[in-house]
Amino acid sequence: MKLLLQIWRSSLGKKYVMALTGGALLLFVLGHMAGNLQFFLPPTYINAYGHFLQTTPELLWPARLGLLAMVGLHISAAISLTAANRAARPTRYAGAISSQGATLAARTMIWSGLVVASFIVYHLLHYTLTLPQVNGYQVFTGQSMDFDGLVEPKTGFHDIFAMIVLGFRIPVVAGFYLLSVGLLSIHLGHGVASMFQSLGLRSHVWWPRIATAARVLSVVIFLGYAVIPVSVLLGRGSDYVNDVRTSGKGTHLSPTSLSPSK
Amino acid sequence: MKVQLKVWRQKNRNSPGKFVIYDSPDLNPNMSFLEMLDVVNESLASKSEEPIAFDHDCREGICGTCSLVIDGKPHGPHKGVATCQTYMRSFKEGDQIVIEPFRAKAFPLIKDLVVDRKAFDRIQQKGGFISVRTGSAPDANSIPVPKDNADLAMDAAQCIGCGACVAACKNASAMLFVSAKVSHLGLLPQGQPERHRRVKAMVDQMDEEGFGACTVTGACEAVCPKSISLDFIARMNRDYLVALAKGDAKKPAAGGA
Ligand code: HEM
Ligand code: SF4
Ligand code: FES
Numbered sequence: 382m383k384l385l386l387q388i389w390r391s392s393l394g395k396k397y398v399m400a401l402t403g404g405a406l407l408l409f410v411l412g413h414m415a416g417n418l419q420f421f422l423p424p425t426y427i428n429a430y431g432h433f434l435q436t437t438p439e440l441l442w443p444a445r446l447g448l449l450a451m452v453g454l455h456i457s458a459a460i461s462l463t464a465a466n467r468a469a470r471p472t473r474y475a476g477a478i479s480s481q482g483a484t485l486a487a488r489t490m491i492w493s494g495l496v497v498a499s500f501i502v503y504h505l506l507h508y509t510l511t512l513p514q515v516n517g518y519q520v521f522t523g524q525s526m527d528f529d530g531l532v533e534p535k536t537g538f539h540d541i542f543a544m545i546v547l548g549f550r551i552p553v554v555a556g557f558y559l560l561s562v563g564l565l566s567i568h569l570g571h572g573v574a575s576m577f578q579s580l581g582l583r584s585h586v587w588w589p590r591i592a593t594a595a596r597v598l599s600v601v602i603f604l605g606y607a608v609i610p611v612s613v614l615l616g617r618g619s620d621y622v623n624d625v626r627t628s629g630k631g632t633h634l635s636p637t638s639l640s641p642s643k
Numbered sequence: 644m645k646v647q648l649k650v651w652r653q654k655n656r657n658s659p660g661k662f663v664i665y666d667s668p669d670l671n672p673n674m675s676f677l678e679m680l681d682v683v684n685e686s687l688a689s690k691s692e693e694p695i696a697f698d699h700d701c702r703e704g705i706c707g708t709c710s711l712v713i714d715g716k717p718h719g720p721h722k723g724v725a726t727c728q729t730y731m732r733s734f735k736e737g738d739q740i741v742i743e744p745f746r747a748k749a750f751p752l753i754k755d756l757v758v759d760r761k762a763f764d765r766i767q768q769k770g771g772f773i774s775v776r777t778g779s780a781p782d783a784n785s786i787p788v789p790k791d792n793a794d795l796a797m798d799a800a801q802c803i804g805c806g807a808c809v810a811a812c813k814n815a816s817a818m819l820f821v822s823a824k825v826s827h828l829g830l831l832p833q834g835q836p837e838r839h840r841r842v843k844a845m846v847d848q849m850d851e852e853g854f855g856a857c858t859v860t861g862a863c864e865a866v867c868p869k870s871i872s873l874d875f876i877a878r879m880n881r882d883y884l885v886a887l888a889k890g891d892a893k894k895p896a897a898g899g900a
Binding site for chain 2: 384387388390391392393394395396397462465466467468469470471472473474475476477478479480481482483484487488490571574575577578579580581582583584585588
């Protein structure tokens with residue numbers, strides 16, 4: 382307990398917390414990306430994957446709670462460090478001060494982070510809690526849409542594939558997603574390298590490699606996430622959901638999901 | 644040559660400061676930046692105006708007393724060069740040169756361009772002693788030191804404690820300074836007995852003084868007149884982690900002898 386307090390009270394200690402929680406979140410971001418990329422397999426794959434997660438609470442809930450703790454710690458350390466950093470220079474320079482090679486990414490970690498945080502909240506409301514109020518359908522198409530009611534006909538599993546397609550068809554939704562993933566990638570372009578530094582895992586031999594690897598990884602993450610909404614906007618899955626719409630039996634979709642708004 | 648100075652003037656900590664513009668008298672381009680300020684001050688004094696207060700001592704780049712943010716960069720235009728080793732030939736005829744003091748909560752302003760950097764002294768004092776035999780000089784090489792470590796320790800020991808790293812950092816962080824001071828002993832056999840106690844005490848004092856934390860922007864390294872590397876911050880982070888894990892030393896029950 383004393384050790385934990387010491388860690389939290391010290392600037393270096395908080396940087397360890399930032400680095401470890403950031404690293405854990407990075408692993409999640411990579412795993413989530415791999416899971417999402419099943420979108421490019423036939424719909425049954427991602428639906429079965431989702432079904433597996435939803436029916437395995439002993440895996441799902443520890444992961445959810447763990448992630449919540451990581452995000453909570455990361456954000457509190459970020460805010461507390463940023464506040465201390467600001468307080469360390471109460472009087473700003475009166476003249477222009479050059480950044481001395483400090484990249485924009487490094488100087489704006491708190492802002493890229495806060496946008497990502499707001500995105501995470503939206504993303505959970507959108508695809509995890511599937512609140513019909515936030516998926517943009519009502520506002521942009523005048524139709525109501527219940528993501529929860531999407532059911533894959535063959536298996537009866539929740540039709541995640543259709544949910545993704547219908548979700549990203551709304552350009553504003555896809556746009557906010559792309560913006561957030563872009564900022565996450567900028568956050569990580571600096572953050573991943575910084576994480577090694579904070580934990581002391583750096584030498585003059587390794588630093589250039591770490592810095593390059595961090596940039597490459599952040600671009601890979603951007604592409605791996607961005608490709609999904611972009612492919613939906615370019616038409617992927619539209620046949621699939623149109624079949625759903627025109628199949629007429631209403632077996633896939635709950636009756637309310639495609640009816641015009643009341 | 645002549646230049647125009649836009650200098651921060653502030654009577655003391657509690658009165659507001661502002662930029663004042665001065666035209667320099669005729670200068671020799673081979674004057675150092677500080678000699679230029681001397682000449683400007685002479686002309687101010689001859690007009691019974693208050694001379695510009697600025698810090699300086701050795702004027703040969705080894706004491707760390709000179710400071711100044713010159714045109715937005717601590718220690719002026721060059722890389723790895725202190726203000727006192729900057730020469731007027733690095734500027735052009737008619738240039739306007741903006742001069743500001745280092746700004747950080749832990750470096751309170753005293754007057755004009757002079758700030759109080761005693762926070763650094765207090766951090767260094769927290770480092771405490773090292774256990775070496777004093778008295779007659781030891782035989783050369785009686786304690787083997789790997790060449791790589793000796794070189795690295797010398798790199799760290801280059802730090803002159805000027806505070807430019809703090810001045811340049813967006814967080815006013817003193818990590819580069821502290822890491823250099825922690826590392827130059829931490830790398831040598833003579834520094835081992837107190838290694839972890841030292842890093843703990845110095846980092847804690849650094850926090851106490853109100854310096855910010857490190858965001859790994861690299862601005863400190865870019866302005867450091869001794870080009871101290873960010874590698875040392877990683878080394879300090881490692882040592883501090885070990886120090887935290889070890890915890891404080893146990894009080895000996897009886898004398899400890
Ligand atoms: C998926 C989400 C996120 C991931 C994977 C992530 C990852 C990282 C990593 C690896 C670092 C480097 C840690 C270090 O310097 O030791 C970092 C730093 C940082 N993160 Fe995040 N982060 C995420 C979300 C956020 C959020 C939501 C915020 C909101 C406030 C945030 C704010 C920051 C700040 C301010 C820093 C820099 C701290 C500093 O060096 O002073 N991050 N992040
Ligand atoms: S690390 Fe460099 S900039 Fe910082 S105090 Fe030492 S010499 Fe000056
Ligand atoms: S005056 Fe001593 S280093 Fe510049």
